[in-house]
Amino acid sequence: MKSRCFYFFSISLALTYVSCYKMEPGAALPDEVMDAPVEGLTTGQTQLFLRGAEEFDEVYTAATGLGPTYVSNSCGSCHSGDNRGHLFTALTRYGQTEPGANPYANTGGPQLQPFSIPGVQGESLPAGVSHAKFMAPIVAGVGFLEAIPDASILALADPLDSDGDGISGVAHWIALPSWVVPNNNAVSNNGQYLGRFGRKASTHNLHQQTIGAFHQDMGISSSFIPFELFNPNEPLTSIPTQSPEVSDGDVNATVFYLQVLQTPFQRNKDHADVIKGQAVFRALGCQKCHVETMTTGYSPIAQLSNQTIHPYTDLLLHDMGEALNDHYTEGNALASEWKTPALWGLGLAPAVQGNGYSLMHDGRAHSIEEAIEWHGGEGQQSKDLFDQLSLSDKQTLIQFLESL
Amino acid sequence: MKTKILICTLGLLTSLANAQADTTLFKRQSVDSSKKNLNMDAVYNRPFLQSRSSKVALGGYTEANWQHLGSDGVSLGHQFQMRRMSIFLSSSISRHIKFLTEIEFENDPDELLEGGSPEVGVEYAAMDMELHPLLNLRGGIILNPIGAFNQNHDGPKWEFVDRPIAATQMLPATWQNAGFGLYGKRYSKRGMLGYEIYATGGFDNSIIDNEEGRTFLAASHENAARFATTSNGQPLITAKIAGRQNQWGEMGVSYMGGVYNTTTQDGLVVDAPRKLQVLAIDWNSTIPHLKTTVVGEWAWIFLQLPHAYLESYGNRQQGGFLDIIQPVYQGTVAGWRNATLNLALRSEYVDWNVGNFHDIKGTKGDELVSFVPAVSFRPNPQTVLRLNYRYQKHQDLFRNNPSYTSGWQLGFATYF
Numbered sequence: 052m053k054s055r056c057f058y059f060f061s062i063s064l065a066l067t068y069v070s071c072y073k074m075e076p077g078a079a080l081p082d083e084v085m086d087a088p089v090e091g092l093t094t095g096q097t098q099l100f101l102r103g104a105e106e107f108d109e110v111y112t113a114a115t116g117l118g119p120t121y122v123s124n125s126c127g128s129c130h131s132g133d134n135r136g137h138l139f140t141a142l143t144r145y146g147q148t149e150p151g152a153n154p155y156a157n158t159g160g161p162q163l164q165p166f167s168i169p170g171v172q173g174e175s176l177p178a179g180v181s182h183a184k185f186m187a188p189i190v191a192g193v194g195f196l197e198a199i200p201d202a203s204i205l206a207l208a209d210p211l212d213s214d215g216d217g218i219s220g221v222a223h224w225i226a227l228p229s230w231v232v233p234n235n236n237a238v239s240n241n242g243q244y245l246g247r248f249g250r251k252a253s254t255h256n257l258h259q260q261t262i263g264a265f266h267q268d269m270g271i272s273s274s275f276i277p278f279e280l281f282n283p284n285e286p287l288t289s290i291p292t293q294s295p296e297v298s299d300g301d302v303n304a305t306v307f308y309l310q311v312l313q314t315p316f317q318r319n320k321d322h323a324d325v326i327k328g329q330a331v332f333r334a335l336g337c338q339k340c341h342v343e344t345m346t347t348g349y350s351p352i353a354q355l356s357n358q359t360i361h362p363y364t365d366l367l368l369h370d371m372g373e374a375l376n377d378h379y380t381e382g383n384a385l386a387s388e389w390k391t392p393a394l395w396g397l398g399l400a401p402a403v404q405g406n407g408y409s410l411m412h413d414g415r416a417h418s419i420e421e422a423i424e425w426h427g428g429e430g431q432q433s434k435d436l437f438d439q440l441s442l443s444d445k446q447t448l449i450q451f452l453e454s455l
Numbered sequence: 456m457k458t459k460i461l462i463c464t465l466g467l468l469t470s471l472a473n474a475q476a477d478t479t480l481f482k483r484q485s486v487d488s489s490k491k492n493l494n495m496d497a498v499y500n501r502p503f504l505q506s507r508s509s510k511v512a513l514g515g516y517t518e519a520n521w522q523h524l525g526s527d528g529v530s531l532g533h534q535f536q537m538r539r540m541s542i543f544l545s546s547s548i549s550r551h552i553k554f555l556t557e558i559e560f561e562n563d564p565d566e567l568l569e570g571g572s573p574e575v576g577v578e579y580a581a582m583d584m585e586l587h588p589l590l591n592l593r594g595g596i597i598l599n600p601i602g603a604f605n606q607n608h609d610g611p612k613w614e615f616v617d618r619p620i621a622a623t624q625m626l627p628a629t630w631q632n633a634g635f636g637l638y639g640k641r642y643s644k645r646g647m648l649g650y651e652i653y654a655t656g657g658f659d660n661s662i663i664d665n666e667e668g669r670t671f672l673a674a675s676h677e678n679a680a681r682f683a684t685t686s687n688g689q690p691l692i693t694a695k696i697a698g699r700q701n702q703w704g705e706m707g708v709s710y711m712g713g714v715y716n717t718t719t720q721d722g723l724v725v726d727a728p729r730k731l732q733v734l735a736i737d738w739n740s741t742i743p744h745l746k747t748t749v750v751g752e753w754a755w756i757f758l759q760l761p762h763a764y765l766e767s768y769g770n771r772q773q774g775g776f777l778d779i780i781q782p783v784y785q786g787t788v789a790g791w792r793n794a795t796l797n798l799a800l801r802s803e804y805v806d807w808n809v810g811n812f813h814d815i816k817g818t819k820g821d822e823l824v825s826f827v828p829a830v831s832f833r834p835n836p837q838t839v840l841r842l843n844y845r846y847q848k849h850q851d852l853f854r855n856n857p858s859y860t861s862g863w864q865l866g867f868a869t870y871f
Contacts, residue, residue, distance in 0.1 A: 063830070063842060067863045071523040071533075074844065076859035078528020110668040113660070124668060124765060137853045138815045139766065166765045169660045169716055170726035173763045405817060405853040 082316035085133040085191035085396060089313050089354040096311065096352075103308025106301045111269055113168035116296025118270040120164035120174050120282045126264065126305070129187035131403040133312055134396055136187025138404070138414045142268065145182035150383045155180070159283045161381065162267045172284045183377035184413035185250050189396045193248070194310030196362060196393070197257050198347035198355045201238040201245045207342060207365045218339045218429050220367035223252040223390070225382045230275040231259045235349060246382065247366045250412045252390040253381040261306050271296045310352060314360055315396035319454045328451025331444050335433045340369055340391045363394035363455065372427020375411070387428060398453035419452050420445070493649045493697050493705055494737065495600060495638060497607035498555055498579060502837050502870045503545060515542040518610035520866025524845065527858050536564055536866075539610070541578065548582075554595075556580040569666075578631060589639035593653070596682065598631050600651045600695040601711040602752045603737035605630055610868030614780055614799040614831040616843050617864070619752070620823060621774035621805050626735065626754050627673035632656040632691065633682045646700040656681040657691025658715035658731055663760060663768045669807045669821060670758065670768045672731075687728065689714045697737075704740025704749075711735075715758065729759040751777040767852055769808030769819065776803040780831075791834035801827040808852060820854035823847065838869040 081087065088100045108127040111117035122142045123129050129140040143163040146155035153161045159174055163182070167173040176182060205222055212219045224243035227233065233244050234256050246252040254260045265271040270280050273296070278289040319325050332338060341363040350356045368388040376387035389412060397419070401407055408417050416422035426434040437445070492500050503512035517540040523533055539562065545555040557579040563571065581595030598606045604622035608629050622628045634655025641648045658675045665674035675681065685691075690713060697707030712732040719725060735754035741747065753775030760770050780799040788794035807821040825847035832840045847860040 060832075064865070067842065067865060071863060072525070072530065075523075075525030075530055075862050076527055110666045112664045112666060114664075115666075117664075121765075124767075128668065128767065131851070131853070131855070139812060139853065165763055167761070167763075169664055169761050403853070403855055405855060 082318050083399065083402070085189070085312065085315055085399070087313050088311045089194075091354050092311060096307075099304055099307050100311055102301075103304035103306070106297075106305045107308055111271060116271050116291065116293060118164075118166075118168040118280075119171040119285075119287060120167045120280055121270040122162070122164055122166065122268045124269060126268075129268065130190045133189070133191045134403040135189045135400050135409075136403075138186070138409045141184045141186050141414055143176065143182050143184055144379060144381070145176060145180045147380055148181050148378050148386055150380065150385060153381070157281065159281050164267075164270060164280055164282065167282075167285075171287075172282070174280075174282045174284055177283075181378040183379035186409060186412060186414045188250070189315070189393060190309055191312045191396055192314035192360065192362060192393070193257060194312060194350075194352070194355050195314055195347055195358060195360045196247065196364075196366065197234065197310065198350040198358070199247075199345050199366070200236060200348035201234070203345060203348070204245060204247065204366050205238065208367055216336070216339065217432050218336075218369070220340070220365055220369060221384075221388065223247075223368050223382060223384055225253055225255060227255055228259070228275075230262070231255055235351075247390075249381070250389060250392075251381040251384045252366065252368055253384070257306050257309050258302075261309065262302060265297055265302070273297050273302055274299055275302070311354065314362070315399065315455070317361065317395075317454050318398065319450075322450070322454070324447045324450045325454045326451075327444075328447035328449070328454075331440065331448040332451055335436045335440075335448075337433050338363075339433075340365055340367075340429065341394050342391075361395060364391045367391060369430070370428040371430055374425060374427045377413070394452065394455050397455045419449050493640070493647065493699055494603040494607045494707060494739075495640075495649050495651055495695065495697060497609070498543075498557070498598065499545070501543065501609065503543070510547040511544065512546070513542070513544045514870060515540065516609050516611050516868060516870045517541070518616075518866060518868035520616045520864055522616065522862065522864040522866075524860060524862035524864070526860040530862070534564070536562065538562055538564070538866075541609070543579075551585040552582065554580075554582045578629060587639070589641060591638050592635070593638060594635040596631050596633050597636065597653055597655065598629060599653065599655060599691070599693040599711055601630065601693055601709050601733055602626050602628070602735040602754055603707060603739070603750075604628050604752055609870070611837055611839055611870050613868070614778070614797055614829050614839065614841055615801050615827055616841055616866045617827070617845070619776040619778075619801065620803050620825065621754065621776050622752055624671070624673050625756065625772055625774045625805050625807070626733065627676060630672075630676075634690070636693075646698060648696070648698045650694070650696045652692070652694040654690035654692055656685045657689075657713050659686040660716045662715060662731070663758070663764070668767050670756070670770070670772060672733075672756070687714050687716060687718045689728075702743065704738065706738045707736065709733075709735045709737070726761075729761070731756070731758040733757075746782050748780040749777070750780070751775060766812060766819070767808070767821075769810065769821070771809035772805070772807055773809055774803070774805030774807075774823075776801055788832075788834065793835055795833040797829075797831045797833070799829040799831060801825075801829070803827075818854070819852055820850045821852045823849045838867065840867045841865070 110125045117124055123140055129136045144161045146160040147153035163174055163176055165173045208220045208222045210219050210221045223246040224240045225246040226243050237244050244255050246254055248254040248260045262273055262275045266276045272291040277294055279291050342365040344361055347355055347358045368384050368390055370387050371389050378386050380386040410416040410422040411425055416425055423437050501514055503514040505512040519537045521535050539559055541557050541559040543557040547553050559578040561574045577596055579598055581593050581597050584592040600606055605628040632655035634653050636653030638651040659678050661674040662672050663670055665671050692713055693711040695707055695709035699705040714728040715731040716726055716729050718728045733756050737752040739750040756772040758770055778801045780797050782795050782797050784796040803825045805823045808819040811818050827843050827845050829841055829843045843864040845861055848857045850857040
């Protein structure tokens, strides 16, 4: 019995050791995840990326500065897997119906923070105010979008529809807060700069976007915005109890994390139906707004410089018609104008949206086909052409979009 | 003066060294193996070493393991963990009065990975005064009798390296508080019936405001102030009734409830009171002819949340575990006369957030399922070597594709 026991344990231990990795779950395929960095980072950059990843997933609490009012308690809870958000984390903005300033900017607007730390009331929507729901956008690849030269975007703009194709494309010129440093080689237009992030393209770069999200989404003050959100239901001191609630180092690490996230990979791109679907996409004129290919300019991060990418966006505003007019806007955009959302990663949206789709700016469309049907205004022509397609052509188009 | 201190210290150490050398000085107290105990007796149902000349008994246990776990393709590789070492000391102060304390050195792997440090703390320190078998007083730092695992958690008693997730994270074992209460037992030929009821310190706001981002009772472990003050002036009431039928085993029903949040500061109202209530059932039984042991626990948590609170913090949770242990060999192995080889399986489930979303359609996820098949070898009842394979699936709040964790664990636990 003694020798049997010895052999039993020896063999068990040997099998356990040998099977260590083989008995563990494998990783998802590289083209199915979005939270990986671009290839070729130095070890120092990798360390900064990991610090940013940790900050991105940090769950804030009252003790670490959350709120007092907020929308969510971590970056990762809204941008799950660095992909699009879920309906549950959609945020509400309110108060501005025309280009110009938001009349509620000093009394709680433009963003609603309905949740609060224990013992404090959340913010409620002012009675009768117009508002819109915004889904969190995909963040994978945003560093590459930031690295696209302003000139490349402006070259796509056709605000007066000079070519008569029914598609305009308007650059959103915005005034920058004093703490925002314009991008390298940014074009200035009477002191205003090009907006390219956000549903209304009302943010200039990832630094502004990140600091704004810390503040507006989580109530986290920083050295850049060193005050708390105003809550008309419970006006508190605007000075945070700890300041800054996120350090400059953590902000910069988060920005770096976002900048070096890889772009989503297209899957099955050599499949005949996907190739055919792409031809249909072009035939419908979708690529006039959802521009397939862009090239980045110089970036201090070498991996982002002069790269050809396929984001399927022109980063410009387009009038999308009355059905998508929520009578809410930001900056100089019209309420019916929306920035063309990037389509890359679209096919992986169900993986983070509860195994279904929640598309368009507020998640109202629950399939790609339904999202197309919501297109009006400048998208009306493509939508009408889509309606005239044969069933098989529609299916190949959907297959192509799902491959992105 | 320094020389005197040194001499005294050396003298003391020398005397201790002599004491250790004298193996007849301490006698191992036999643990009642008839199993005519309830879980509520677990703190005393341990192998103590009793000094022949003293009323003091001491003991302890330790557990350590190797593990190699991976989650969705990311593995930390080989991990060597000394999870905890506990020392317990009991004393019969006088007739019907006794005291027991347990001091634990604990390395929580999850906390250490997050930058935490090892904990050394008093796990239990209570005086018992027996007025009648049905009426005993207990006071000090006690283990709240919610479920069974919280009181009966010693590593060497279990065939698994990890403690049950439902018992240690959903219910926050080991959950101890300063407080007072009563307990008692009534015996009959067919079994016994016991009760416990305590008023103690309790939880705080951290259970709904923590870095887990979910309702997490175990977050209150961080609040060491609970041993000195309650967060709201209200007691946490914990009560349990348990019965053992000699043939079928033990079943217990327990309740824990009270206001958990801070409601006043300096006499000023800062928040409305919100209640936490926990209901648990536990059972353990050994099928006579097969000698199969079945141990389990299930709990439901209900709590009031602030109005319009972030829904990732749920107002209901439920979960539990079921262990099935089958001895496959009992006899002499390598000179150990009462050695046992067991096959075992633990099944676990936790729903961290029961119910539907308020503003959107759909059922909330955040559910965990795990299965842990195990082989354990006990050279004696106080020592266990265990080889586990963990397979764990977690589905997030939005019911997206689940993440998986699995891998091997090998370790030991022993009383000493």
